[in-house]
Amino acid sequence: MSDVPASPAARLAIVIVTYNRSTYLADLLRSATALTVPPWRIVVVDNASTDDTPDVVAEAAGWFPEGVLVDRRLDTNTGGSGGFCEGTRTALELGAEWVWLMDDDVEILPEALERFAPAMERFRVIHGRRYDFDGSPFYWQAKFNQFLGVPLPYGFRRTFDDEGYAITNSGTFEGMLIHADVVRTIGLPDPRFFITWDDAAYAWLAAQHTEVVYMDAFVLQRKREQQQVNLGVRHLNDGSPLFRFHVMRNRAYVGRYFAEHGQLHRVGFALGTLLTFAKEVFRLVVVQHTLHGVGDLVRGARASRRIWRDRTWRPMDPAEVPPPPS
Structure with a gap:
């Protein structure tokens, strides 16, 4: 550089x-x-x-x-x-x-x-x-x-x-x-x-x-x-149905990038995914006082599995970035 x-x-x-x-x-x-x-x-x-x-x-x-x-x-x-x-x-x-x-x-x-x-x-x-x-x-x-x-x-x-x-x-x-x-x-x-x-x-x-x-x-x-709960070590804000779906679905994208760089620990990542699901349920209960929205998380997890199985997936290509100005 x-x-x-x-x-x-x-x-x-x-x-x-x-x-x-x-x-x-x-x-x-x-x-x-x-x-x-x-x-x-x-x-x-x-x-x-x-x-x-x-x-x-x-x-x-x-x-x-x-x-x-x-x-x-x-x-x-x-x-x-x-x-x-x-x-x-x-x-x-x-x-x-x-x-x-x-x-x-x-x-x-x-x-x-x-x-x-x-x-x-x-x-x-x-x-x-x-x-x-x-x-x-x-x-x-x-x-x-x-x-x-x-x-x-x-x-x-x-x-x-x-x-x-x-x-x-x-x-x-x-x-x-x-x-x-x-x-x-x-x-x-x-x-x-x-x-x-x-x-x-x-x-x-x-x-x-x-x-x-x-x-x-x-x-x-x-x-x-936003609706917010202060847990001391961090704040939890409210989340939308769109957020809940993508927070689970996009775990697969994170994992694919980790794998591309040889840094994916499959057992640990699976545990992290379960912890993410649990955190989002906790967010629903503590911040939004409901369990309506768990279905969004489940749908996101199912979509995540499809990304993991996609053999055509590739990371973003640096060659597509505009070059420096001449």
């Missing part, structure tokens, strides 16, 4: 994926206007929204210098995974050297890019910290247990080193900052996930080639309120 440029933010593209949340999107784009270091590009991937999102994007284009905001509206809803795949592709086609991936329901803190700058001189995949919607620090479960194939929680106070970094092998698209050279090594985000596990698996792939870190500096604030 080439060296990180001396002025890393000079060609940094923020990639936002949105679907039918125009109010959140408007607030996010408005927060980007207050950045003390302006972004080079902002790519908004609209997953075929049916609300007034196109109008919001058109209006927001006038808040930035001409050409900064790039509107990429898709014909169908490809999920977060498909949106981040297309957004990353678009950013690299434009010539981005860094891509900052985020959902539409966050706001950017004004000094975010300044806070990233020291880490960008040393690392190529970086996460900053987030505040939750109530202003409290948002907890990240941050590291894959390789045997079980699940991210297990750890506390930041015990994790950041003296320089304020924590090495991990997992991540989130609610704030992952990734260098274009890493994307060209591992491929674009895999759109087949649709939602959930996509970001954790993508950061895991990156960690096979470079250090993936969290930095002890806040850069985002979550804005969408």
